[in-house]
Amino acid sequence: MIQAGEIKIKDPGILVGLMKKPFTPMLVEIVSWVAKTYGLVMTESYRHQRHPNDLHGVDPVRAVDLRSWCYDGDMAHQIRDEINQKWAYDPIRPDRQVAIIHDIGQGVHFHIQVHPRTERRG
Numbered sequence: 001m002i003q004a005g006e007i008k009i010k011d012p013g014i015l016v017g018l019m020k021k022p023f024t025p026m027l028v029e030i031v032s033w034v035a036k037t038y039g040l041v042m043t044e045s046y047r048h049q050r051h052p053n054d055l056h057g058v059d060p061v062r063a064v065d066l067r068s069w070c071y072d073g074d075m076a077h078q079i080r081d082e083i084n085q086k087w088a089y090d091p092i093r094p095d096r097q098v099a100i101i102h103d104i105g106q107g108v109h110f111h112i113q114v115h116p117r118t119e120r121r122g
Contacts, residue, residue, distance in 0.1 A: 002039035002070040010043045010067070017045030022060040026114045030087060030098065031064060034112075038079055041067035043109055055113050066110040068101050076101060080110065090115040 002008070009015050023046075034040050044065035049057030056063045068076040083099035090096050098118060100111045 001072055002041060002067075004037060004039050005035065006039035007035050008039075008041040010041060014042050014045050017047055017056075018042070021046040023064075024060045024062050024114055024116075026087075026118045027062060027064065027112065029120075030083060030112060030114065031066075033086075034066065034079065034083070038071065038075070041070050043067050062115070063111060063113040066112060068108055068110050076110070083112070086121055087114075088119050088121055089113065090117045091119065092117065 009018070031040070042064060044056060044063075046061045047054075047056045054063075055061070056065075071079065080099040080101050084097050087098045088094070089098045096115070098113060100113070101108060102111060103109070
C-alpha cells in the first residue's frame with residue numbers, strides 16, 4: 001500500500017508524459033495535495049488525444065490518472081469524496097466532478113480532471 005508523501009510512476013512512458021507538456025496550475029495543486037496527504041501512483045499523464053474531449057492531450061494538460069487500488073479498504077472512495085469537497089470542477093456545471101473513480105476498459109482508477117473554471121471551495 002502507498003504511504004502519505006510517497007510518489008510512484010507506473011512506467012517510463014508516464015514519466016515522459018509528465019516532462020513533455022506543462023500542466024495547469026490547478027491540476028498540479030490537486031495532485032500535489034493527494035501526494036502529500038495520501039501518496040499516489042501515477043498511471044497516466046500527458047498523451048496524444050484519443051478523442052476530442054481527452055483532457056490528457058490538451059496543452060496545458062488538464063487530467064491525470066492515479067491508481068485507486070493502492071489504498072487500504074474504502075480509502076480511494078474517501079479520497080475521491082474529499083477532493084470533490086475541496087475543489088469544484090466548474091461552478092457553472094455542479095454535476096461535473098474533479099475526481100472520478102471509473103473503468104473505461106483499462107481497469108478501475110482515479111481520473112483527476114480540471115476545467116479553466118475549477119476553483120478551490122471555501
